[in-house]
Amino acid sequence: MRDPAPTAVHLSDYRPPAWLVDAVHLTFRLDPGATRVLSRIAFRPNPAVPRGDLRLDGEQIRLISAAIDDAPLGDAALAPDETGLTLPADQLPDGPFTWTAEVEIDPAGNTALEGLYMSRGMYCTQCEAQGFRRITYYPDRPDVMAPFSVRIEAALPVLLSNGNPVDSGDGWAEWHDPWPKPSYLFALVAGDLAAVSDRFTTASGRGVALNIWVRPGDEDRCAYALDALKRSMRWDEKVYGREYDLDVFNIVAVDDFNMGAMENKGLNVFNSKFVLASPETATDQDFERIEGIIAHEYFHNWTGNRITCRDWFQLCLKEGLTVFRDQEFTGDMRSAAVKRIDDVLMLRARQFREDNGPLAHPVRPESYVEINNFYTATVYEKGAEVIGMLKRLVGEDGYRAALDLYFDRHDGDAATIEDWLRVFEDATGRDLSQFKRWYSQAGTPRLHVTEAWESGTYTLTFRQETPPTPGQPAKAPQVIPIAVGLLNPNGHEVVPTTLLEMTEAEQSFRFDGLAARPIPSILRGFSAPVILTRQPDNAERAFLLAHDTDPFNRWEAGRALAKDALMRMVTDGAAPDTAFMEALGRVMADTDLDPAFTALALRLPGPDDLAQGLYEAGVTPDPLAIHAARETLSTAIAGAHAGRLEELYRAMDVPGPYSPDAGAAGRRALRQAALSYLTRLDGGRLAGAQFAAARNMTEELAAFDCLLRAGAGAAAAARFYDRWQADRLVLDKWFTLQAANATPAEAVAVTRRLTEHPDFDWTNPNRFRAVIGAFAMMNPAGFHDPSGAGYELVADWLIRLDGRNPQAAARMASAFETWHRYDADRQAQMRAALQRIRDRAELSRDMDEMTGRILEG
Ligand code: B3K
Ligand code: ZN
Helix, strand or coil: CCCCCCCCEEHHHCCCCCEEEEEEEEEEECCCCCEEEEEEEEEEECCCCCCCCEEEECCCCEEEEEEECCEECCCCCCCCECCEEEECHHHCCCCCEEEEEEEEECHHHCCCCCEEEEECCEEEEECCCCCHHHCCCECCCCCCCEEEEEEEECCCCEEEECCEEEEEECCEEEEEEEEEECHHHCCEEEECCEEEEEEEECCCCCEEEEEEEECCCCHHHCHHHHHHHHHHHHHHHHHHCCCCCCCEEEEEEECCCCCCEECCCCEEEEEHHHCCCCCCCCCHHHHHHHHHHHHHHHHCCCECCCEEECCHHHHHHHHHHHHHHHHHHHHHHCCHHHHHHHHHHHHHHHHHHHHCCCCCCCCCCCEECCHHHHCCHHHHHHHHHHHHHHHHHHHHHHHHHHHHHHHHHHCCCEECHHHHHHHHHHHHCCCCCCCCHHHHCCCCCEEEEEEEEECCEEEEEEEEECCCECCECCCCCCCEEEEEEEECCCCCEEEEEEEEEECCCEEEEEECCCCCCCEEEECHHHCCCCEECCCCCHHHHHHHHHHCCCHHHHHHHHHHHHHHHHHHHHHHCCCCCHHHHHHHHHHHHCCCCCHHHHHHHHCCCCHHHHHHHHHHCCCCCCHHHHHHHHHHHHHHHHHHCHHHHHHHHHHCCCCCCCCCCHHHHHHHHHHHHHHHHHHHHHCCHHHHHHHHHCCCHHHHHHHHHHHHHCCCCHHHHHHHHHHHCCCHHHHHHHHHHHHHHCCCCCHHHHHHHHHHCCCCCCCCHHHHHHHHHHHHHHCHHHHCCCCCHHHHHHHHHHHHHHCCCHHHHHHHHHHHCCHHHCCHHHHHHHHHHHHHHHCCCCCCHHHHHHHHHHHHC
16 A cells, blocks of 8 residues: 655754653563563653653554553554554643553564564664654654663573663563663664673773674674674764763674664674675775774664764764764774775765755655655765864864763753754854855855966955755855865965865955965865866866875875866767876876775766766766766776786785785775776786785675676676575675666666676565666666667666665666756656556555656756
8 A cells, every 4th residue: 555645854843852751661572473561661841841641652563452551451442553642731741650561563574674584584673763753652753761671581592682781581582771871772682692802991990792693604794793793882982082981892793784783782783794894705995894884883882872863853963963973983904094995985876866866855855755765875874064163173182172061961861953063152152154055055156266366466266155045046155165276386285284164255365475476176075065167277287196195185186187078078978188197107106195095086086977967067968978988988097007007906906815905905906906907908807817816805896897898708607606606695785786786788688687687685674685776877878778678677676676676676766866967868768667567566665755856856
């Protein structure tokens, strides 16, 4: 049945709860098809608001019985609707009372993977954002916080919930979480699991037992996650003064999971992809992501759990801040410069794309139909950028003072963005009312620059403008921190990084006393999430690539050269730009550079980045032409630098046992970049040799990738499959690379064939993403096939998935968010595919909202 007519929830309608919860006791009698949940909840009237009804959310659960203060409620008093039940104020006791209820739920039949569900024989939960209401009747909103006690009964060896273990026996276990928490942080896991354990002593001397729970057999793949956890715990103590606050910290790896991981208090649940790693099965990139996600979920213990969100509109309060914190952590563990470049690549690829299309929304949205649709790049990544800007504006000390105040003032609270900004104002004396627009205005500001030079004075004039976004036709000027440095024509820095604070629509900044007209390095470190429209000539870009002291802008200059070369190839049929290739040669020859940085410089702008750039420049992008230009330029680079590439390939070999550290990973990244160019010259000879002799998954997968791209991957694909068919996570990579690398002409057929493979278990979110997600997001030339067959294929699968797992399906609908960029035929095909999804008889609320917004925006 189609979901009931979706209604939007508005931030402006927020009302505090009429009833608060003092304690929650839950008993679970686990059974795959009929789990019983007994709840005992102590309610009391919220003294801050007038007496009111008590609304208990509940969906897809069968109410068996309920009582108030142990007096059973008859059927008449209990009339649940589709989404819960309301207990009218006049039928409730005047003061505190206890609600008890027994309900039955069906974990095995729960394919949405929200609430309590089963993953290959294991029980697990996912409650954020609104999954708890599928477990029992409860005020399922983040501003209702309570301590939880949980008893689990099941004939399974491992029974876990939040907090500290209290007691256990044969077939049962009890847990108590003393820290008041909202229901979205509740978790339960039960199954046949093995632990890899360690201990951590906090700065104040508290001993903490650390466990990573996995399926028996996976124990040898947990060491890195465990190490990353300990480093995260220490880092949060050192950098933010935050200690862990329970006796145990449990992490569980689950195979069927809709997202990356979940920060449930004391019991993090992870997609197994972001826990399990060994040198043979995981790449350097996997190791880095595991480190970052382990840190992210751990950091949520303070930014998210101890201080949570008042309502879901405040999601960026915990997500933007926690992303910012995990970015800082990775920057400290690895290279800060390389991390910044990686983050900006991701921001532009995902958030700018979102911000410049029909799904654009503010970092703090003002309304939603399905909150799960708002776990977006804007809330997460732009949310983190906004915090980075705040930190730049108030400085290191101001930031630390504000954060200390935040933790002091709001520990135990369900807080808002207003609370967050107020601690910065109180700690630093700054007025942030204009800055607050970053939270309410959607869209990526364009920053235009003009320069003037007159007798020793150099003036930069900036003009900001943000294009209209859905529901927001006009924008007011925002506070833009612009980090600028100036170089003299000899390449020496004459003005070191200076932070200009732009607050007006148009504003000038003067630099006096200069001997010669300087070359500006603007937006150093990508100091604000804006699009700088300035198009310096290529000589200036090459100059900055050679001399800028800011590593981000140095890389940015190279990227601008590459982008310009590619865009001219696409629009004017230009030949590969020799000046760009020479500049790249100089980067390759510079042995002072961090290999990880050089590897990034060798990576050409991605197809989606180019499509965005062309559209921005008023040109309708043709994905096939973009693909062809990238191919041609890559081959030209290989030809022009064959000797140097071979030398890099040899020099960047990392001998000895594998270590995932940043230094070794950076060398391997550069070596693989060289291999991918060299494959264009030798048809895959070197890649074939590397594939045969690979010492770790990083080498094996990179070689396989090169062979596929060279059209010489059939034998490698067969071998890789034979070797790894029993390993779910590695097999996902096998699927992904084939869908992502198929040539434009073959991509639809290849992807369709992959979906017919016996190992294509589309009900597993990782596997579905590995094939359909990879095709739709990583193979734009295939997805945008002029016949429309790529859109059809993805739409068919989204229709199918929507019936089973609406959240995962709706997320992937964003593959269509770029329809407005393309030619009339493609636009019509993309819109028709979206419409076909919408015509589905049982369209989910998730998908209804996503496709509706994409089509209307
Ligand atoms: N907070 C979770 C995301 C939950 C998504 C719900 N649709 C993971 C994270 O951001 O850490
Ligand atoms: Zn998070």
